[in-house]
Amino acid sequence: MNKAIRFIPLVLVIILGVVLYRGLSLNPQEMPSALVGKPMPDFKLTTLLDKNKVVTKEDLKGDIVLINVWATWCVYCKYEFPDLIDIVKKEGIVLYGVNSKDDRAAAKTWIKTLGNPYIFSIFDEEGSLGLDMGVYGAPETFVIDHHGIIRKRFAGVINPTTWQQEFKPLLAQLKQERATEQGK
């Protein structure tokens, strides 16, 4: 009995070690969004290319949709653009942009020179939509299902690797869900 007690500190230290060691490999930036499982927030904003065209949440509804938050002040967005264009071409996804807290003219120039991966970009000059979506940087990408519910928030750059890991399985699952619902 007494001998067993002597090992308690050792056991505690090992447990603590395992917990702390695991903590080392966690990414603190990877947080679940508070909005996952909630509907896409309402908005009423113009599109980037046409300042007279007003779009709302309804314009995004009906399909499985990706929403990518970008801006010209975001350096990593520039790296992301070619991969986004590529992925849209290959995978046939529905991708919208949110141009966050940006200058309209500068953003238009970007689209012209780098190419446009988006069906349209929502021009969010004040960052109000970004705030409602819980965005805290760029690039960030959201996956919205066919009911208009946010299913995923991904903070970081999309490239072929992160696409395979983070998005492909989820999109396959969502398509499966939609197929079974329509089958009923």
Added chain:
Amino acid sequence: MLKHITMVLSSIFAILMLSSTVSASPVETFSFKNDVTKVRFQTLTKELRCPKCQNQDLADSNAPIAADLRKQIYTQLNQGKSDQEIVDYMVARYGEFVLYRPRVSSLTYVLWFGPALLLLLGAIIVVIILRSRSNKNEDKALSADEQKKLQQLLNSTETPLKKEQNNQ
């Protein structure tokens, strides 16, 4: 000598005090309609964490998102929203994570009550150990047989150590 040490210590202390008061914080000018609102703004920005630079509060952070959220808090205070409403607004968008003082929920029970439980556990262990010790002391009364042996040892003129020395 002692004087030197006190001097060194007091200067270190002074440096520490100064450095804690001179902390870089973002420059923004908000004008408040009264002191109560000002204090509420200061408290809220200290209680809420910046989602981007995770070890800074909103008051301290230079990240663009922190500036946006400060502005948002300022606007909502002017709209006459309560502290609770503002905190709820933030939690709805950025999650429980933004609270430096997490709410009591099934997820945070360990956080809130863990330390008290550990303290209690420690106290219980100390009590158990102390008790078992005092019990052992009571058992240590010698039996008649042991008492006899002890007497023999005490009476013998040669201790084992002396014997060894003699042999050498």
